[in-house]
Amino acid sequence: MSARLHPLRAEGIDVLRQATEEFTLVIRDMAELQERIKLLQEDIAAPLGEQTNRSVFTLTVVTVLALPINIAAGLLGMNVGGIPFADDKHGFQIVVALIAGFTALACWQAIRWRRKVS
Secondary structure, eight states, rough: OOOSOOOOOHHHHHHHHHHHHHHHHHHHHHHHHHHHHHHHHHHHHHHHHHHHHHHHHHHHHHHHHHHHHHHHHHHHSSSOSOOOSOOOHHHHHHHHHHHHHHHHHHHHHHHHHHHHHH
16 A cells, blocks of 8 residues: 555645645636636627517518408408498498508508617
8 A cells, every 4th residue: 555645644635635726726617618608608699689589570560560451351351241331332442541541550650669679
């Protein structure tokens, strides 16, 4: 047992202390690397999240703009009596004007929201 250092001897304690200090430095370096990795991930995720938000906003605007025509098509496509303006000579033009008005209102609102966001 003379070739190995005995842990209770002074030389063994010094070797263990030095190994512990080196291990502590390695752990500290690893913690710093983890922090740097987290910061890099946040830097990468921020623009990606911003782009996703813009895409979702664009899809929402398109959906809102298509809503009036879809509602009108759904209502007028039902096979029931009492369709509005059915007996009126200009009924179709009235419905088209109403749909165009609602769509223009939705466009104006979307542009206003977009200016607030930007």
